[in-house]
Amino acid sequence: MRVQLLQICHARSGDKGDTGNVGLIARKPEYYPVIKKYVTAEAVKKHFAGVCLGPVDRFELPNLLALNFLLHHSLGGGGTVSLMNDAQGKTLSSAMLRMEIDVAEPLSLSARAYV
Amino acid sequence: MKEKIRIASGQGFWGDLLTAPVDQVTKGPIDYMMMDYLAEVTMSIMQKQKMKNPALGYAKDLVPLMERILPVIMEKKIRVITNGGGVNPIGCRDAIFAAATKLGITGLTIGVVVGDDILLQLDALRSKGVALKNMETDENLDAVRDRLVSANVYFGAKPIVEALDRGAQIVLTGRTTDTALTYAPMIHEFGWSWSDWDKLAAGVVAGHINECGGQATGGNFSADWKNVPDLAHIGFPIAEAYPNGDVIFTKHDGTGGLVTVQSVSEQLLYEIGDPTKYITPECVADFTTIRLDQVGKNRVKVSGVKGKPNTDSYKVSMSYADGYTAISTLTYAWPDALEKAKKADEILRTRLADLGLSFDEIRTEFLGLNSCHGPMAPIPALINEVVLRIGVRGRDFSAVERFGKEIAPLILTGPPAVTGFAGGRPKPSEVIAYWPALMPKDAVTPSVIVETI
Known part of the structure; x- marks a missing residue:
């Protein structure tokens, strides 16, 4: 089934210079293995094509049901150098939640998926 | 306890x-x-x-x-x-x-x-071998030494x-x-x-x-x-x-x-x-x-x-002056809001080129459409209004300042149904770029001053 990350995750993002960080958190423990399997660094790099101009690093935090992504060269130079409206990458989190993944395993989505 | x-x-x-x-x-x-x-x-x-x-x-x-x-x-x-x-x-x-x-x-x-605050001790520290190279790019501090504004451990x-x-x-x-x-x-x-x-x-x-x-x-x-x-x-x-x-x-x-x-x-x-x-x-x-x-x-x-x-290291946060930016916005209304905003952007860029002004970067975004999510954001069929946001960055103060004088004329010499230029000409603001470095902990010592009134 095709799932948009908005249905199964929440997220927060921020900046360190020209690098954006996106913390992606599974809404339920059973969703964590799904995002761990499908939301790879490569998939995220593809999703952010044209936005993230450098590599993507991924780190796992199973204790928080979370993945942390570093999106290098995504903020137009960062800080006061950047001409971007979102120079601090605050909305990279919701951009991440647009991503869709094709999940092979059965997945129960709550009736009110986006609570 | x-x-x-x-x-x-x-x-x-x-x-x-x-x-x-x-x-x-x-x-x-x-x-x-x-x-x-x-x-x-x-x-x-x-x-x-x-x-x-x-x-x-x-x-x-x-x-x-x-x-x-x-x-x-x-x-x-x-x-x-x-x-x-x-x-x-x-x-x-x-x-x-x-x-x-x-x-x-x-x-x-x-x-x-x-x-x-080690701004005034920088040269003394460097002569003692504390290089303060950029920890992200490995660049030598000499590249920005004369433009440093702050240096703090x-x-x-x-x-x-x-x-x-x-x-x-x-x-x-x-x-x-x-x-x-x-x-x-x-x-x-x-x-x-x-x-x-x-x-x-x-x-x-x-x-x-x-x-x-x-x-x-x-x-x-x-x-x-x-x-x-x-x-x-x-x-x-x-x-x-x-x-x-x-x-x-x-x-x-x-x-x-x-x-x-x-x-x-x-x-x-x-x-x-x-x-x-x-x-x-x-x-x-x-x-x-x-x-x-x-x-x-x-x-x-x-x-x-x-x-x-x-x-063994402290992180040092330094900043240096790196040119100027100016950013301005204009709002375009239905019909054809996005087309108008794009045309205004094109006219402005032509005028800047005609003036012979060059910038390190000119960036155009359409607020309400894609300034946050870029190409990930689908463009809707009907757009009620859109904000053209255009910014420039460059080393030449006068060029950045001149950019600011080219925005308002678009209201009477560009596409119609435009508003939202109430703030006056955008003034150049100085770019403060960031220079992170590491230094050995024994090269600097904090002091604590305690006083009572």
Whole structure:
């Protein structure tokens, strides 16, 4: 089934210079293995094509049901150098939640998926 | 030893909710309040203010705030720790002493941490072999040496703990790790060893949760923002710390917002890199060891944190002048709003080229359409209005200034149904670029000055 990350995750993002960080958190423990399997660094790099101009690093935090992504060269130079409206990458989190993944395993989505 | 201490977060950045610290000291019991004022480029703003007036260079908001809360913190014996001293913590102290005197307060002890500002010692340090190369690009400092505006070492909790040990009720620092403002009181109260890596790391994690104020208690909350209660009166976080390193996060009763595993998780992931290596001057915390449990309504227990030994280096945050930017906006209305905005952009770029002006970058965004999500955002069929936002960056001040004079003419010499140019010509603002570096810890020593009036 095709799932948009908005249905199964929440997220927060921020900046360190020209690098954006996106913390992606599974809404339920059973969703964590799904995002761990499908939301790879490569998939995220593809999703952010044209936005993230450098590599993507991924780190796992199973204790928080979370993945942390570093999106290098995504903020137009960062800080006061950047001409971007979102120079601090605050909305990279919701951009991440647009991503869709094709999940092979059965997945129960709550009736009110986006609570 | 106290059974527990409560360390409240009062400000998450310079410009944060002004009522939050007042609420923290009046709406329930706390022992300490930390306030973070310093983002990466804040020091450069403060250096410029100090250059114009040697008495300034600190977070000016702090003085009226302290005047407001001094009677309360004196009565309740609440201790305040803040990096709002900026590049002039002594001047900040003197202003707070003056406010206290005006209120008739005596017996106030303020501790000041100095030594982080190394701008005037840079050449001496470099001649001793401290290279201060850019830790991200490996560039030599010579590339920007003559354009440096600020240079500050990130100290940790040690000098703050010393100030607390010596009786300071208010501790003012310059550049200090944000997390230290929260965990210094734990070390002071519980007597943790400087090599008890797990407890230090537990303090660092608590500091990371506290340091952005309402972002841990329902502000900017992606999981369920529609159902956060009473954000208008959001309660900022309070770390209830225990001697064994456990910390329960909560907020005052009767305030808005929420404290849940989800709200704390979001803040824990904010602006981190490799979660197994969260480096601070005192230890390296491993965020993959954090355990979160909801132990009551608006109560989240943080436990299990593991830490590793610290490194030999301090991080140094430097900033340098790097040209100018100007940004302006125009609003275009239906019909054909986007086409009009694109045409205006094209006309403007043609005129800039005709004038022979060159810039390092010209950036156009369409607010309301794709300035946040770029190519990920689908363009809707019907666009009611769109804001053309165009910015330039360059080394040549006069070119950037001239750009600002080319915006308003578009209203009468470009596409129709345009408005939203009420703010006047955009003025060039100086770009302050960031230069992070490392330096050996033994090359610099913090000092602590404690005085009472």
